[in-house]
Amino acid sequence: MTMPFAEVIGDPISQSKSPAIHRFWLEKLGIEADYRASRVSEADVADYLAERQADPDWRGCNVTMPLKQKVQPHLSSVEEPATSIGAVNTIYPAFDRLLAGTNTDAAGFLEPLTKHLQAPHLFRMARILGAGGAARAIAHALARENFTLVIAARRLEQAADLIASLPQTTQHHAVSLDHFAQTTDFAFDDRQGLLDLVINASPLGMRGKSPLVFDWSHAPPGAIAYDIVTDPLETDFLRAAREAGHETIDGLAMLIGQAAEAFRLFFGSPPPRQHDDELRALLTA
Known part of the structure; x- marks a missing residue:
């Protein structure tokens, strides 16, 4: 039967x-x-x-x-x-x-952020690590939620191509992924009323893949760390974010949502x- x-x-x-x-x-x-x-x-x-x-x-x-x-x-x-x-x-x-x-990736990604997105903000910024298929869905979803995006990729032209595909509601930026690997002494301004995300939308850090190198001095105070990797669920990226005092969202949130x-x-x-x-x-x- x-x-x-x-x-x-x-x-x-x-x-x-x-x-x-x-x-x-x-x-x-x-x-x-x-x-x-x-x-x-x-x-x-x-x-x-x-x-x-x-x-x-x-x-x-x-x-x-x-x-x-x-x-x-x-x-x-x-x-x-x-x-x-x-x-x-x-x-x-x-x-x-x-x-x-x-x-359904875009809706699935946004689901665990619903409460944050329902609140008004003076400014919204997301640093997206990766520019592949999952990153495309995430970038388009966030652009529609009025985020300014910084897209970091190993190939700068891939990040630029992704930005060119976005609805031009605001100015977005393409940088090399290496930019976030080194410590910075950048002095972040007052983040009151702002919403900041740092998202690993790449396979880096996945079991069997190369590690993701991200220095958390690049993340503003109060930024939310979001990793779409599901194996392992507790990635080095999320562990380091938590140790630096950031709220974290793991890959199962997006997987179940989509x-x-x-x-x-x-x-x-x-x-x-x-x-x-x-x-x-x-x-x-």
């Missing part, structure tokens, strides 16, 4: 926590469906989507590295904010099973977020 299912695709994919998240919610809601992980290479994208589109049990997929831009030519439509961001992380069969792509948006599209029901503490315990066991 078959049942409805959704999945996450990418290459590699075995490390993904998405199946555990969606299966947890499906069980809590008593929905007879499944969520899987499927390894799909760049060369296999077209065949994969054609096969899944023809499967009436398939409810859609989340898309991870390196496919967020590769899938777009094979979709019937790309919705906002994916169009502006230039990256798709969620695909679902819409009317007549035509494939639609969207992006999954919640996708779950609604796949299974037609909001996930039971009252169980987030239990879900976090499951994911970190």
Whole structure:
């Protein structure tokens, strides 16, 4: 007997926590469906989507590295904010099973910042470390929330290209990632009424990747440290931020937030977020 299912695709994919998240919610809601992980290479994208589109049990997929831009030519439509961001992380069969792509990373990233964003500020600034697919979603989300952005990348032209894609509501800045590696004696002004973020939106610091070198003398007093890396969950970046007295947000916050948006599209029901503490315990066991 078959049942409805959704999945996450990418290459590699075995490390993904998405199946555990969606299966947890499906069980809590008593929905007879499944969520899987499927390894799909760049060369296999077209065949994969054609096969899944023809499967009436398939409810859609989340898309991870390196496919967020590769899938777009094979979709019937790309919705906002994916169009502006230039990256798709969620695909679902819409009317007549035509494939639609969207992006839930932006909403997922903003979710744990909701209380901060509801307050008025004289000025908002975010230092974003990285300029890849996840950084694009984060930068577009923050630009719409009236942040001035400093985008730091190992390749300066990549940071500049990202800035050029943003809605020009304010002036943004591109710098080399090395800029933040050395200690600074910059004297920050009074941050009362300001909102400052320092975000690792790169794979640096992830298990098996190069370390992220960031000196916390570059962070204004009261800045919030946000790392989207989920393995390990307690990164050196967050540990050093906490030791320097900063509030921290870990990668599970964004991962669960973006999954919640996708779950609604796949299974037609909001996930039971009252169980987030239990879900976090499951994911970190």
